[in-house]
Amino acid sequence: MLPLLVIGGVAVLGFLANAAKVSADVDPPEEKVPDPEGKDKPKNGNGNGQEPGEIPGIPYVGNARVLRVFVLDTLDKPLPNGAKDIIEKNYREAVYWVNREMHFGIRYYPYVQYFSLPYTTADIRNVVLGPHPRPPEYDGQGNKIPTNSWLFFHFITDWMKENTQWDAWGGGVIDESWLFMVRGAGGFAGGTDPQPNRPGLAIVGDAVLSAWLGDAGLEVNDAYKYVFLGDVDGREEWEIGYKGPQMSEYHRRGYTTRNAQIGSFIHEGFHAMFTPYHLGDLPEFKETGAPSNIMDNWWDYPFPANKRVNRGGVYEEPVHAIVRADARESFFV
Numbered sequence: 001m002l003p004l005l006v007i008g009g010v011a012v013l014g015f016l017a018n019a020a021k022v023s024a025d026v027d028p029p030e031e032k033v034p035d036p037e038g039k040d041k042p043k044n045g046n047g048n049g050q051e052p053g054e055i056p057g058i059p060y061v062g063n064a065r066v067l068r069v070f071v072l073d074t075l076d077k078p079l080p081n082g083a084k085d086i087i088e089k090n091y092r093e094a095v096y097w098v099n100r101e102m103h104f105g106i107r108y109y110p111y112v113q114y115f116s117l118p119y120t121t122a123d124i125r126n127v128v129l130g131p132h133p134r135p136p137e138y139d140g141q142g143n144k145i146p147t148n149s150w151l152f153f154h155f156i157t158d159w160m161k162e163n164t165q166w167d168a169w170g171g172g173v174i175d176e177s178w179l180f181m182v183r184g185a186g187g188f189a190g191g192t193d194p195q196p197n198r199p200g201l202a203i204v205g206d207a208v209l210s211a212w213l214g215d216a217g218l219e220v221n222d223a224y225k226y227v228f229l230g231d232v233d234g235r236e237e238w239e240i241g242y243k244g245p246q247m248s249e250y251h252r253r254g255y256t257t258r259n260a261q262i263g264s265f266i267h268e269g270f271h272a273m274f275t276p277y278h279l280g281d282l283p284e285f286k287e288t289g290a291p292s293n294i295m296d297n298w299w300d301y302p303f304p305a306n307k308r309v310n311r312g313g314v315y316e317e318p319v320h321a322i323v324r325a326d327a328r329e330s331f332f333v
């Protein structure tokens with residue numbers, strides 16, 4: 001399977017190897033989000049609280065940080081009544097799943113912060129897509145970086161710095177990663193690893209928010225308008241000559257269920273927390289494809305827990321293999 005690139009409201013995946021699957025919605029027990037100040041509080045500053053080998057068989061995540069979630073709505077699309085309850089219900093489900101499946105100290109803050117941007121969804125969309133049509137951008141390895149990603153990250157974090165107490169760039173947030181859920185950001189979904197002087201950063205957009213709020217009946221779920229919009233030639237919506245989405249609306253809707261977008265939320269948060277690799281990008285899985293896991297086919301959330309990955313004769317859960325992977329990159333989507 002080709003690597004999945006979801007950023008800038010779209011995904012670059014050439015041809016889908018997997019058809020979208022829609023899993024049944026099952027509400028998990030109403031568990032409290034773990035309290036990072038309580039028993040899960042790290043014993044040291046690395047944000048993980050575990051030393052290598054401390055507990056046999058439990059992977060060590062060297063730089064995992066606690067994830068803090070911000071929701072930013074817009075002038076023309078404020079959160080509807082009841083939205084905070086729904087966002088926090090889905091957040092709780094994501095955290096519940098991660099804690100159950102990962103078996104080690106990945107931590108989330110028990111609160112969600114809300115802010116209202118003094119912009120419209122169109123303003124945000126213009127920042128995400130940039131001047132268009134325009135040619136694609138590339139990273140140092142020749143991979144397409146299909147939006148002005150950093151411009152958007154800076155747009156949000158600069159606004160936060162100027163208008164709230166939250167400053168990603170002041171050097172004071174070294175034990176956290178931040179995930180922004182932004183109205184108007186469409187299908188933008190990206191995350192970048194933590195640095196010594198700033199939190200890891202991730203952003204998701206309308207795809208997650210509308211899928212969650214739409215499932216609860218608070219608004220119409222229009223997330224299908226924003227995801228997997230690549231055309232028959234692999235071009236994205238901002239590229240010159242874009243012909244419109246190759247994937248049918250029916251299939252795009254399959255990627256924008258509540259479950260699928262919980263998977264996207266978890267996936268991007270992981271990038272910001274501890275820089276996991278997309279398992280399918282590793283050489284050992286190039287031929288066979290990676291087993292089903294949150295860092296590849298996030299849309300299949302929730303996954304069966306009984307799959308194992310053979311890495312050098314050792315069978316382990318895909319999520320563990322992900323965090324053990326040696327090869328890491330600095331910018332993920």
Ligand SMILES: [Zn+2]
Pocket residue numbers: 267271278295332333
């Ligand atoms: Zn990713």
